[in-house]
Amino acid sequence: MGLELYLDLLSQPCRSVYIFAKANSIQFDFKKVALAEGQQYGEEFGKINLLRKVPAMKDGDFTLAESIAILLYLCRKYQTPDHWYPEDPIKRARVDEYLSWQHSAMRAHAAKMFWFRLMIPVITGEDVPKPKMDSAMEDLNNTLQLFEDKFLQDHPFIVGDEISLADVVAIVEIMQPLGSGLDVFEGRPKVAAWRDRVRNKIGPKLFDEAHNDILNARNLPDTFEKNGMLDFLKPKIHKLFN
Structure with a gap:
């Protein structure tokens, strides 16, 4: 097998x-x-x-x-190849550092914006209150700034001159809000340039293929309507966010 x-x-x-x-x-x-x-x-x-x-x-x-x-x-x-998860202890530690940080930072805040802007309104039929939305946006902006200042700095990639697992894990999370129509790269030329380098290293065809579904996530309401998932998800969402 x-x-x-x-x-x-x-x-x-x-x-x-x-x-x-x-x-x-x-x-x-x-x-x-x-x-x-x-x-x-x-x-x-x-x-x-x-x-x-x-x-x-x-x-x-x-x-x-x-x-x-x-x-x-x-x-x-x-x-x-070694550049994905380097044998060099310092470079490997930098990969591990990002992978450890991102769970409660980039992943949490980027995913929350996707849910707040698209999923919760679809599932509950109600918009997220503005104070909650503004707070979530502030958290995401602060996290993106930390990503620039702490992890990216002036390097082509997170661990220097070569792409690593850290870059792959970072890019998929930062792309998530785009599925809700929020362009997190606007006004962030350093992050946008890094995204382009990651896309080129991965290969534009593979990068675009992998992100096709999330960039078309606004079709999800039709899917939920057809399969009856709305009734299943509503109480779960209310429990989480109310």
């Missing part, structure tokens, strides 16, 4: 795994888990990942959850 990756490219961690595997010519069987249809709650997927989250991986009899763990596993098993 070959490598199986369980993914939905609406999910930013799924995109990081997909991009990395494709960019390194790692052969895998793409197993689509449609989040908008609730397939993560199905019995079969539960056998792969009891956490009910994507991405998930199955390699023979071995299963693995969590995108960072999967990325590191792929790095080690397939002995990908």
Whole structure:
């Protein structure tokens, strides 16, 4: 049995795994888990990942959850080029530093704007109150500024002159708000130039393919209407945000 990756490219961690595997010519069987249809709650997927989250991986009899763990596993098993996760202890520490920081910073705030601007209004039929929206936008702007000042600085990439896992994980998160119509690159030429370098290194075709679903996320209301997920999600969203 070959490598199986369980993914939905609406999910930013799924995109990081997909991009990395494709960019390194790692052969895998793409197993689509449609989040908008609730397939993560199905019995079969539960056998792969009891956490009910994507991405998930199955390699023979071995299963693995969590995108960072999967990325590191792929790095080690397939002995990908050193620049992705450098042997040099200082460079590797810089990758680890970003990967550790981003969970509660870039991921949290970029994803919140996507939910506030698109998903919550779609699911509940109500806009997020302006004070909450303004606070979320302030958090995202502060995080983007920290990304520039602390992690990017004046380097081409996060760890210097070469792309690494940190850049892949960063770009998929920063692209997420675009799905709600919010261009986070506007007025941030340094971050926009970094995005272009990452896109070129990954390959424009792969980059655009991986982000096609999120850039068309405004079609999600039709999907929710068709599959009945609105009634399922409404109480969960109200519990989280009210």
